[in-house]
Amino acid sequence: MREWRERVGSRVFILFSILGPLVVLTIMYILFAYGGKIAKKWNVLIADPVGIMENKIAARVDPNVTYSFADNYIETEEFANAKAYQEFDAMVEINEKVLGNKVGFVFYRQIPSKALEKTVQYQIERRLEEVLVKRFTKLSLLDFRKIKQPILLSFRSVYDPEDKSADKRAWVGMFFGALIFIFIALFAMTLMRSISREKSNRIVEVILASVKPTQLMLGKIIGVGLSAIVQCSIWIVVIAIGLSLMKSTLFPDYMAQNIDSAGNVISQTANDTDLMGNTGAYEYNEFVDLVFERVQFGPMLFVFALCLLGGYLFYSAIFSAVGASVGSESDGQQFVIPLVLLLCFGVYAGYYAMVNPDAPLTTWLYYLPFTAPSVVLVKFAQGFAPGEAYTLWLVGLILILSCVLFFYLAGRIYKNGILQFGHRLKLRHFFKWTKNN
Amino acid sequence: MLEITNLTKSYGQALALNQVSMKLVEGEIFGLLGPNGAGKSTLIRIVNQIIEPNSGHIKFNNDLFRREHLKSIGYLPEERGLYRGMTVQEHGIFLGKLRGMNTKEAKNALEYWLDRFEISDWRKKRIEELSKGMAQKIQFIFTVLHEPKLIILDEPFSGFDPINVELIKKEIQSLKAQNRTILLSTHSMNSVEEICDRAMLLHQGKSILEGQVKELRKKNKDGMFTVRFEGIMLGFVNALWTGFEIVDTREFGNNRYEVDLKMMGDNTIDELMGVMIGQVKIEAIFEKLPGMQEVFISSIAAAQNPMIQ
Numbered sequence: 001m002r003e004w005r006e007r008v009g010s011r012v013f014i015l016f017s018i019l020g021p022l023v024v025l026t027i028m029y030i031l032f033a034y035g036g037k038i039a040k041k042w043n044v045l046i047a048d049p050v051g052i053m054e055n056k057i058a059a060r061v062d063p064n065v066t067y068s069f070a071d072n073y074i075e076t077e078e079f080a081n082a083k084a085y086q087e088f089d090a091m092v093e094i095n096e097k098v099l100g101n102k103v104g105f106v107f108y109r110q111i112p113s114k115a116l117e118k119t120v121q122y123q124i125e126r127r128l129e130e131v132l133v134k135r136f137t138k139l140s141l142l143d144f145r146k147i148k149q150p151i152l153l154s155f156r157s158v159y160d161p162e163d164k165s166a167d168k169r170a171w172v173g174m175f176f177g178a179l180i181f182i183f184i185a186l187f188a189m190t191l192m193r194s195i196s197r198e199k200s201n202r203i204v205e206v207i208l209a210s211v212k213p214t215q216l217m218l219g220k221i222i223g224v225g226l227s228a229i230v231q232c233s234i235w236i237v238v239i240a241i242g243l244s245l246m247k248s249t250l251f252p253d254y255m256a257q258n259i260d261s262a263g264n265v266i267s268q269t270a271n272d273t274d275l276m277g278n279t280g281a282y283e284y285n286e287f288v289d290l291v292f293e294r295v296q297f298g299p300m301l302f303v304f305a306l307c308l309l310g311g312y313l314f315y316s317a318i319f320s321a322v323g324a325s326v327g328s329e330s331d332g333q334q335f336v337i338p339l340v341l342l343l344c345f346g347v348y349a350g351y352y353a354m355v356n357p358d359a360p361l362t363t364w365l366y367y368l369p370f371t372a373p374s375v376v377l378v379k380f381a382q383g384f385a386p387g388e389a390y391t392l393w394l395v396g397l398i399l400i401l402s403c404v405l406f407f408y409l410a411g412r413i414y415k416n417g418i419l420q421f422g423h424r425l426k427l428r429h430f431f432k433w434t435k436n437n
Numbered sequence: 438m439l440e441i442t443n444l445t446k447s448y449g450q451a452l453a454l455n456q457v458s459m460k461l462v463e464g465e466i467f468g469l470l471g472p473n474g475a476g477k478s479t480l481i482r483i484v485n486q487i488i489e490p491n492s493g494h495i496k497f498n499n500d501l502f503r504r505e506h507l508k509s510i511g512y513l514p515e516e517r518g519l520y521r522g523m524t525v526q527e528h529g530i531f532l533g534k535l536r537g538m539n540t541k542e543a544k545n546a547l548e549y550w551l552d553r554f555e556i557s558d559w560r561k562k563r564i565e566e567l568s569k570g571m572a573q574k575i576q577f578i579f580t581v582l583h584e585p586k587l588i589i590l591d592e593p594f595s596g597f598d599p600i601n602v603e604l605i606k607k608e609i610q611s612l613k614a615q616n617r618t619i620l621l622s623t624h625s626m627n628s629v630e631e632i633c634d635r636a637m638l639l640h641q642g643k644s645i646l647e648g649q650v651k652e653l654r655k656k657n658k659d660g661m662f663t664v665r666f667e668g669i670m671l672g673f674v675n676a677l678w679t680g681f682e683i684v685d686t687r688e689f690g691n692n693r694y695e696v697d698l699k700m701m702g703d704n705t706i707d708e709l710m711g712v713m714i715g716q717v718k719i720e721a722i723f724e725k726l727p728g729m730q731e732v733f734i735s736s737i738a739a740a741q742n743p744m745i746q
Contacts, residue, residue, distance in 0.1 A: 006522065202518030206579075209485040209512040210535040212504075419487065 173381025177374025350374030668717030
């Protein structure tokens with residue numbers, strides 16, 4: 001209780017509880033609000049001395065780009081320095097060569113955003129396409145575009161033919177898995193520091209004269225764990241409220257906007273750019289879609305809570321044992337790096353499982369208690385094949401048994417190490433204190 | 438009150454306690470003495486159930502010691518420590534509750550002790566704001582807050598200035614007057630002489646001396662006498678023959694002296710008086726008992742080298 005009160009009452013806890021979710025919400029807001037918007041309006045000059053484009057470009061006026069046409073050749077140096085061209089942000093050179101070798105250039109003054117680049121690229125390419133179709137084929141533009149459409153061969157699970165549990169959802173699992181390890185790192189470190197501080201300031205001897213060492217260790221783990229639950233809950237509630245407010249007030253019809261107005265440019269571009277790599281706008285669409293439409297937050301949060309609990313209990317036993325074993329507070333620092341690496345490995349395991357869902361190593365990482373919390377979430381987000389869901393219970397059982405075993409070992413190390421002072425901690429101490437009674 | 442029988446504890450190959458037995462009687466102050474590493478802290482930790490012995494047992498009020506008995510013990514360890522971020526009051530309540538008090542009882546008891554030490558204004562202070570001496574005083578209060586029947590004090594005077602040492606001694610004696618039993622582990626032999634009824638000397642995990650402090654001093658007497666007289670020092674020295682050795686002299690002026698003598702061989706106090714009468718005017722003569730410091734040193738030396746005895 002004292003531990004819980006101290007943690008929850010500390011300024012750092014309160015700050016982290018409030019600022020943490022606000023930072024996440026701010027990042028989300030930025031992604032929602034500016035992810036697909038073009039920051040600066042562009043003024044583009046099309047140098048078309050032959051009149052290939054016939055002074056025409058997009059069917060509709062684009063709010064982000066204004067095109068002007070010049071019927072003379074303009075050298076890049078002239079465009080860069082001549083006073084008459086200073087109002088233009090970029091120049092596109094169109095000539096017969098462009099139609100022949102299909103290579104063109106846009107000369108800009110300041111590097112444009114990805115979204116703006118794609119917009120200009122798309123609009124000019126589409127117009128040239130019209131010219132090409134008119135000059136060299138008898139097809140209608142619509143038919144040409146039908147033929148031109150690339151064939152996309154996608155890999156989909158036979159159990160999920162509609163691709164409901166797409167890779168993107170695995171990213172959500174990965175995100176939650178990483179979050180678990182962030183919380184474990186934060187709170188298990190807090191626990192370790194708290195134990196080593198109690199040890200180095202010797203209050204522990206007074207406390208141990210009233211409670212058993214294992215009771216004290218468990219009390220601290222539970223106290224710090226409860227504060228982690230409180231903090232996690234605050235994060236979840238604040239982020240949930242924030243997202244809900246964003247959806248209903250700040251961006252009531254944002255997704256609709258993307259399809260209707262910007263869709264003319266962005267959603268169609270998405271198809272083309274998918275082959276080349278994602279554009280900012282494309283990512284933005286996916287992000288909004290992912291957050292508001294694809295993720296089933298209820299079950300995901302439930303599994304997240306269980307994994308956080310299991311992971312925290314498992315790692316807290318290790319961190320407690322280290323905290324109780326150190327000879328001095330600074331002595332513990334040398335063990336922080338391997339422990340942090342262990343946690344990083346846990347996060348990486350989640351990523352590995354996401355990229356290689358069917359690899360044999362993924363199966364091992366799924367069952368290994370060190371990595372299970374993140375891998376389980378990735379697997380859960382990806383979805384289980386029918387008849388495989390039972391493995392979740394198996395992982396849970398292994399994690400619980402591992403927790404019991406590690407608590408037993410940590411309890412012995414804690415009991416034997418907590419009143420040892422002044423030594424330089426070595427690995428053999430852990431083995432020795434595991435055996436001693 | 439507390440009966441320890443054949444307590445043995447080893448850490449790997451090292452034997453920290455070897456068949457140690459002792460008995461504390463209600464209302465006494467018992468000194469636990471010994472050089473560093475003698476096993477005092479191990480013994481105290483076993484009594485407090487912090488560590489377990491390999492063999493032996495402890496009885497508390499004729500019952501085999503159980504964890505519930507810990508609530509009747511107040512323990513001040515040698516290495517002091519408190520939660521630095523807590524206030525004196527929060528800390529007192531926390532420790533009081535650990536020892537079975539409720540919040541109100543702990544608060545009232547703390548108030549009583551803070552008033553008694555005239556430090557009531559420290560109540561709201563954080564531990565980190567207190568000086569080392571102030572924190573020590575607070576820790577002493579926390580030790581006795583729950584009115585324990587047995588109070589174990591490990592080096593309670595270390596870190597205190599002489600005024601506060603006297604204050605703590607007074608409090609220990611006052612607790613004894615309330616029929617509390619006190620187990621005092623200290624290197625301050627003066628304090629042992631002053632306040633302890635009985636003492637035990639541990640050496641290399643074994644009890645090598647135990648008994649009433651006065652008896653221990655008597656047992657270790659080495660034929661030292663102090664003579665106070667008026668007269669000429671030369672006459673006094675001439676009067677003594679080889680049977681007495683002058684160890685120390687102190688002059689008070691006007692031919693008044695105090696001399697510490699060591700009796701050699703089988704000489705008696707009557708023989709000493711016989712040689713002095715007529716030479717100097719004797720004001721006082723008394724046997725000088727060794728201090729606990731001497732008892733401590735000679736006993737340890739004897740234990741290390743039995744030939745010395």
